[in-house]
Amino acid sequence: MTTLDQIAAPNRRRRFGSLTLWAGIALVGIHIAVGLLTVVWTPYDPSGMTGGRLEAPSWLHWAGTDRLGRDFLTQIMIGSRIALIVGTGAVAIGAIIGVTLGLLAAFATKLLDDAFAATLDILIAFPTLLIAMLVVAAADTANLGSAIFALGIALSAIVARLTRILTKRVLLLDYITAARTSGTSWLGIVFRHILPNIWPTLSVSFALQFGLAAIAEASLSYLGLGAPPPNASWGRLLQEAQGTVYTAPIGAIAPGIALVSLVIGINLLADGLRDSVDPTRRAR
Amino acid sequence: MSALLDIKQLSLHTENVRLLYGVDLTIAPGERVGLIGESGSGKSLTAMAATGLLPTNIRASGSITLAGRPVIDASEHQLNLLRGTAAAVVFQEPLTALDPLMRIGRQIAEPLRRRAARDGQRLSGTELDAAVLAMMGDVALPDPERIARAYPHEISGGQRQRVAIAMALACKPSLLIADEPTTALDVTTQAEILCLLDRLVRERNMALLFISHDLPVVAGIVDRVVVLRQGEVVEAGPVHQVFAHPQHAYTQSLVAAAHAFDTALGAVP
Numbered sequence: 001m002t003t004l005d006q007i008a009a010p011n012r013r014r015r016f017g018s019l020t021l022w023a024g025i026a027l028v029g030i031h032i033a034v035g036l037l038t039v040v041w042t043p044y045d046p047s048g049m050t051g052g053r054l055e056a057p058s059w060l061h062w063a064g065t066d067r068l069g070r071d072f073l074t075q076i077m078i079g080s081r082i083a084l085i086v087g088t089g090a091v092a093i094g095a096i097i098g099v100t101l102g103l104l105a106a107f108a109t110k111l112l113d114d115a116f117a118a119t120l121d122i123l124i125a126f127p128t129l130l131i132a133m134l135v136v137a138a139a140d141t142a143n144l145g146s147a148i149f150a151l152g153i154a155l156s157a158i159v160a161r162l163t164r165i166l167t168k169r170v171l172l173l174d175y176i177t178a179a180r181t182s183g184t185s186w187l188g189i190v191f192r193h194i195l196p197n198i199w200p201t202l203s204v205s206f207a208l209q210f211g212l213a214a215i216a217e218a219s220l221s222y223l224g225l226g227a228p229p230p231n232a233s234w235g236r237l238l239q240e241a242q243g244t245v246y247t248a249p250i251g252a253i254a255p256g257i258a259l260v261s262l263v264i265g266i267n268l269l270a271d272g273l274r275d276s277v278d279p280t281r282r283a284r
Numbered sequence: 285m286s287a288l289l290d291i292k293q294l295s296l297h298t299e300n301v302r303l304l305y306g307v308d309l310t311i312a313p314g315e316r317v318g319l320i321g322e323s324g325s326g327k328s329l330t331a332m333a334a335t336g337l338l339p340t341n342i343r344a345s346g347s348i349t350l351a352g353r354p355v356i357d358a359s360e361h362q363l364n365l366l367r368g369t370a371a372a373v374v375f376q377e378p379l380t381a382l383d384p385l386m387r388i389g390r391q392i393a394e395p396l397r398r399r400a401a402r403d404g405q406r407l408s409g410t411e412l413d414a415a416v417l418a419m420m421g422d423v424a425l426p427d428p429e430r431i432a433r434a435y436p437h438e439i440s441g442g443q444r445q446r447v448a449i450a451m452a453l454a455c456k457p458s459l460l461i462a463d464e465p466t467t468a469l470d471v472t473t474q475a476e477i478l479c480l481l482d483r484l485v486r487e488r489n490m491a492l493l494f495i496s497h498d499l500p501v502v503a504g505i506v507d508r509v510v511v512l513r514q515g516e517v518v519e520a521g522p523v524h525q526v527f528a529h530p531q532h533a534y535t536q537s538l539v540a541a542a543h544a545f546d547t548a549l550g551a552v553p
Contacts, residue, residue, distance in 0.1 A: 174380035178448070181335050182395045182455045183368030186360075192394065196385050 021272020027265025035081035044071035054248045063254045075232035076258050082233045083214045086148050090213040091206050093152025098159025106167035123157040129216050136225045144227040147220050151213045166198040207270030211263040234259050288313045288459050288491050294346035304515040316492040318502035321512035327495045331461045336363040368455035376464040378444035382436040389432030392416045395454035423450045442473035459491040499542040511535050
């Protein structure tokens with residue numbers, strides 16, 4: 001069995017898989033480390049005007065200063081923290097609501113299930129960002145909490161649909177019937193068999209949605225619907241740099257690189273995770 | 285003597301197809317019964333109906349009594365108490381019958397723990413581990429310590445079927461339903477699994493409902509057979525009588541086919 005597997009999937013594939021995981025861990029790890037660091041230390045006071053206006057990068061200010069003379073690197077670093085908080089919060093809310101609804105739908109009667117599936121399809125037809133904007137608008141205040149909640153709600157539709165389909169597929173398998181014939185309760189089946197078996201796919205989806213949430217948060221902030229100042233969200237930094245993009249391009253480039261590196265890191269992590277969570281794909 | 289499983293005039297329908305019609309089947313405690321028929325004759329459905337696991341779009345009429353309790357229209361909670369305790373099932377395809385992401389040891393531990401809980405005992409930690417290894421020894425799994433830590437894809441088909449049997453036995457059922465347990469296995473492994481089932485059922489004094497399309501396999505392990513064709517019982521009786529003097533034309537053709545196969549095998553030098 002093992003030898004056959006190795007012939008079918010040569011080692012190169014496996015090594016690449018773990019390389020993906022490590023690259024993802026490294027990129028995301030840098031953001032997490034920086035985000036945690038900003039809680040206790042930043043190069044400069046984030047709201048202190050410590051240099052001239054729109055200075056170019058120098059040894060004193062590695063990423064230059066913004067139009068109010070604040071250190072730009074400090075803002076980018078705080079942006080990591082904001083992006084991680086929003087991503088984690090939104091995925092957590094989306095996962096709790098989405099998985100619960102998806103499981104309920106998979107176990108519901110056919111009529112309820114059909115209605116649920118149709119509702120989800122309609123919800124998913126709207127862009128995540130649009131739903132999030134609607135929720136923020138309904139909440140009437142734009143702050144970090146409302147942005148997290150709005151993105152969580154928007155993501156939950158995607159999670160619910162995925163959970164419902166994955167659960168329905170697992171429910172048809174023999175080992176569920178086998179578990180039922182031996183007297184396992186539905187709750188036992190959900191926690192012992194269904195969740196572990198849909199987890200590899202779900203976790204990859206969560207990681208991808210984390211990236212989606214980070215981008216959506218930047219978009220919300222760009223539109224002024226995200227975290228208000230002094231929370232230095234990358235989206236707001238990009239928006240502020242808009243007017244000065246020709247005179248001080250670093251203002252647009254730096255937050256862009258930060259956002260892209262986080263999202264790529266998370267996607268690599270998702271890919272690597274899938275290989276390590278699933279024992280049938282794990283090298284032994 | 286009250287029957288362990290008593291199926292009377294069981295009929296199953298979907299909206300426009302008749303799947304099973306007027307099936308009678310009785311199994312006394314400790315008795316071994318074979319259910320024979322070709323693919324699609326309703327063998328497996330009968331077994332599923334006995335444990336109350338019919339798909340929701342199939343309607344059942346007639347009566348099924350398992351361990352003295354009605355199965356048709358019983359609540360999910362009542363059925364759950366019967367499942368495992370009154371009857372446990374071994375399935376045809378041992379790979380899909382095991383959870384691919386759970387280690388073998390845990391899969392066997394789960395029914396053991398549940399059965400102990402139903403009997404009012406707590407089984408956990410090292411006691412549970414010991415019980416799992418003992419159960420694996422009972423089904424003659426080699427190197428139980430290693431296999432307990434393995435995932436289903438890491439062991440052979442015959443070993444998986446032994447694991448599935450161990451899981452069913454861990455429930456300590458009064459009736460073991462074996463749904464074509466040897467069909468997915470090669471002939472040598474088939475013989476081993478049959479011997480194992482025969483020994484375990486005898487040792488534990490369980491009743492056995494053995495479902496198969498394979499006459500010689502059934503003849504070796506049961507006392508009584510019921511022949512099913514297109515959802516109807518065409519013949520029933522002690523295994524020797526049915527095979528020596530088949531009454532119904534369908535059974536006669538089945539027996540003749542098995543003889544022809546034996547002769548063909550014997551004729552090969």
